[in-house]
Amino acid sequence: MSRLRYMFRETGESIRRNPTLSVASVITAAVSLLIFGLTLIIQHGFDNLLSQWEGGVEMIVYVNSGAGEEQRVVIEDALGQQQGVTIESWSYCDVACSLSDADRLFAGDPVTRSQLTELNIPTQYKVVPLDATQVDILRGLRDRYLELPNVYSVQLAEEQLDLISKLQGFVSTYTTGLWIALMVAASLLIWNTIRTAMFARRREIEVMKLVGATDWFIRLPFMLEGLLQGVTGGAVASVAMWFINGRWTAGVEAFPANSGMTALVVVDGYEWRVGLIVVLFGALIGTIGSGTAASKFLDV
Amino acid sequence: MIRLENVTKRYSSEVVALDDVSFEVPKGEFVFLVGPSGSGKSTLLRLINRQERPEEGSVWVAGRDIVDMPNNRIPQLRRNIGNIFQDYKLLLNKTVFENIAFALEVIGQPQHVISQQVPAVIDLVGLSGKEDRFPHQLSGGEQQRVSIARAFVNRPLILVADEPTGNLDPSTGEGIMRLLDRINGTGTTVVMATHDRRIVDAMRRRVVQLDRGVIVRDQERGVYQ
Numbered sequence: 165m166s167r168l169r170y171m172f173r174e175t176g177e178s179i180r181r182n183p184t185l186s187v188a189s190v191i192t193a194a195v196s197l198l199i200f201g202l203t204l205i206i207q208h209g210f211d212n213l214l215s216q217w218e219g220g221v222e223m224i225v226y227v228n229s230g231a232g233e234e235q236r237v238v239i240e241d242a243l244g245q246q247q248g249v250t251i252e253s254w255s256y257c258d259v260a261c262s263l264s265d266a267d268r269l270f271a272g273d274p275v276t277r278s279q280l281t282e283l284n285i286p287t288q289y290k291v292v293p294l295d296a297t298q299v300d301i302l303r304g305l306r307d308r309y310l311e312l313p314n315v316y317s318v319q320l321a322e323e324q325l326d327l328i329s330k331l332q333g334f335v336s337t338y339t340t341g342l343w344i345a346l347m348v349a350a351s352l353l354i355w356n357t358i359r360t361a362m363f364a365r366r367r368e369i370e371v372m373k374l375v376g377a378t379d380w381f382i383r384l385p386f387m388l389e390g391l392l393q394g395v396t397g398g399a400v401a402s403v404a405m406w407f408i409n410g411r412w413t414a415g416v417e418a419f420p421a422n423s424g425m426t427a428l429v430v431v432d433g434y435e436w437r438v439g440l441i442v443v444l445f446g447a448l449i450g451t452i453g454s455g456t457a458a459s460k461f462l463d464v
Numbered sequence: 465m466i467r468l469e470n471v472t473k474r475y476s477s478e479v480v481a482l483d484d485v486s487f488e489v490p491k492g493e494f495v496f497l498v499g500p501s502g503s504g505k506s507t508l509l510r511l512i513n514r515q516e517r518p519e520e521g522s523v524w525v526a527g528r529d530i531v532d533m534p535n536n537r538i539p540q541l542r543r544n545i546g547n548i549f550q551d552y553k554l555l556l557n558k559t560v561f562e563n564i565a566f567a568l569e570v571i572g573q574p575q576h577v578i579s580q581q582v583p584a585v586i587d588l589v590g591l592s593g594k595e596d597r598f599p600h601q602l603s604g605g606e607q608q609r610v611s612i613a614r615a616f617v618n619r620p621l622i623l624v625a626d627e628p629t630g631n632l633d634p635s636t637g638e639g640i641m642r643l644l645d646r647i648n649g650t651g652t653t654v655v656m657a658t659h660d661r662r663i664v665d666a667m668r669r670r671v672v673q674l675d676r677g678v679i680v681r682d683q684e685r686g687v688y689q
Contacts, residue, residue, distance in 0.1 A: 375614070
């Protein structure tokens with residue numbers, strides 16, 4: 165108990181002695197962790213946007229709502245004729261499956277989503293072609309399927325997928341590079357803060373060693389200081405991330421339903437998990453920065 | 465209590481601090497280490513509390529060879545050795561009480577032990593009533609008493625003192641020596657490096673003289689020369 169009291173007292177004392185560096189460390193950690201968190205959120209938003217095209221699906225045939233099993237047989241026959249020729253496989257996404265897709269696609273547009281019900285939502289056939297690069301063949305198939313009865317529309321992945329995939333790759337690459345660089349910077353700044361704190365207290369450390377304090381006993385208050393800086397940075401980043409995500413989600417609601425951006429939001433609770441991950445990463449960079457400094461500079 | 469066997473300590477190929485030094489200090493003895501600056505006195509003290517390691521030979525403290533002692537066992541060794549320095553090494557932002565309590569706190573002693581032992585040792589060194597003063601509010605002699613109290617509060621087996629009177633006037637130095645003598649009277653082994661001829665001659669204790677890293681004299685009830 166007295167050791168714990170000692171550790172927290174010394175940590176508080178150390179932070180009070182060097183508030184400027186401590187604040188700088190927290191801000192740097194917060195900025196890097198915010199970008200890290202936003203990268204995860206953006207990735208998840210893109211995943212939502214592309215979720216309907218998962219599993220190699222390159223074409224979706226939307227069927228009019230209310231089309232019965234007998235009416236769908238015509239479409240399935242047409243798809244079956246191409247199976248093994250141009251189509252590798254296809255699957256039917258019924259009303260429940262289509263409503264689930266709509267939950268993701270219209271996550272940022274609750275008004276449009278609320279208008280889709282079991283009675284009026286088009287069901288879907290998701291088609292995986294043998295060769296996705298044969299765009300002309302897929303376009304030909306689309307034109308043919310559009311003429312079938314009860315087909316509401318046919319959408320090709322190439323119309324949407326290429327642009328979004330390129331955008332996702334671009335955003336991911338640069339934001340990932342940025343958060344990695346900033347996290348290294350945050351860790352180094354925490355490392356430097358702890359080094360400075362240890363140098364300021366070198367006389368105490370010397371006395372502690374001479375009277376028989378263990379290395380861990382000396383290190384722990386410094387490591388706790390770094391941990392607190394990282395966790396505080398993580399908490400600040402989480403709050404900022406939730407705020408930005410909330411503002412973006414509110415903004416997307418104003419986009420037109422056919423903008424293609426209504427799925428680029430995260431409202432499924434994933435943002436809470438990312439918030440926790442961000443705080444844990446803060447703890448990690450704080451511990452790594454302070455732990456390495458506390459070990460390296462113990463012989464001050 | 466302390467035994468050095470054929471100890472050689474080099475700081476570089478040219479600088480040999482101790483050269484094949486052997487000597488023994490039984491429990492409860494008071495030993496003066498004398499010799500000119502650079503003769504190896506401080507190095508010898510630093511070998512005893514494992515701040516340094518010799519290139520050759522072995523150093524035994526309280527029955528254990530400490531040369532190859534693993535790092536994680538050194539704190540335990542140092543809890544049995546009190547250190548006193550010429551410059552006191554007090555923490556300027558802590559009071560007399562806090563400076564002394566610090567030595568117990570950092571080895572994990574509980575609060576009730578601290579509140580019992582610290583006042584007792586403050587009384588022993590004659591600083592009762594000055595517990596709440598900071599180092600800058602004390603004289604040099606009083607600061608050295610705090611340093612001695614900090615070294616002794618854990619009741620170590622050995623006290624190692626490196627020129628403890630070096631910064632003090634003669635009468636204050638005598639007071640410090642009386643205090644160290646009293647502590648030695650409790651059975652604590654004291655090894656003290658000094659240049660103070662007057663004190664060595666007055667105390668008439670064992671004198672080990674070093675010169676250029678070699679013991680040139682080891683005399684019971686000796687004088688400075």
